[in-house]
Amino acid sequence: xxxxxxxxxxxxxxxxxxxxxxxxxxxxxxxxxxxxxxxxxxxxxxxxxxxxxxxxxxxxxxxxxxxxxxxxxxxxxxxxxxxxxxxxxxxxxxxxxxxxxxxxxxxxxxxxxxxxxxxxxxxxxxxxxxxxxxxxxxxxx
Numbered sequence: 833x834x835x836x837x838x839x840x841x842x843x844x845x846x847x848x849x850x851x852x853x854x855x856x857x858x859x860x861x862x863x864x865x866x867x868x869x870x871x872x873x874x875x876x877x878x879x880x881x882x883x884x885x886x887x888x889x890x891x892x893x894x895x896x897x898x899x900x901x902x903x904x905x906x907x908x909x910x911x912x913x914x915x916x917x918x919x920x921x922x923x924x925x926x927x928x929x930x931x932x933x934x935x936x937x938x939x940x941x942x943x944x945x946x947x948x949x950x951x952x953x954x955x956x957x958x959x960x961x962x963x964x965x966x967x968x969x970x971x972x973x
Contacts, residue, residue: 858883861936863928865919866946868895875943876903880910884941887932889917919946 856862862879866872867888876888880903890896893916900914913935918924932939 856882856884856941860884860940861932861938862886862941862943863932863939864888864943864945865928866890867914867943868892868899872943872945873899873902875945876912877906880904880907880912883907885911885936887913887915887928887935889915889919889928889931890946891916891918 856879860879862884864872864876864879864886865888867876867886868890872888872890876886876899879886886903888896888899890899896914896916900912903910903912913931915927915931917927917931919928
């Protein structure tokens with residue numbers, strides 16, 4: 833069976849950067865926005881592999897559960913916390929930072945990875961553009 837997307841040992845997913853270029857001190861308190869898929873999921877796995885304490889979130893529970901399970905496969909002792917939240921809303925951003933305070937007692941590093949892509953102006957609705965802008969550019973309570 834092939835490697836899963838986000839597997840930190842998968843050079844195709846991690847590129848040529850390697851672990852030595854991605855180094856954090858063990859115990860750093862890190863928030864990874866959009867940590868449930870793609871680059872965010874790989875970043876979370878690399879961080880917990882090095883002993884960082886991590887909070888991450890995404891908009892969908894199944895992807896969140898999968899990302900948390902994957903992080904725990906990488907480091908069974910991982911100090912990782914997750915929640916579902918929508919950072920296109922002030923309430924969602926406030927929930928994320930409350931979870932950081934509750935779970936980690938503060939923050940050392942923010943990796944602001946959450947974002948939505950939209951197609952061309954003629955393919956998307958005004959609502960699609962609004963949601964993308966509010967998700968991609970709002971990260972303050």
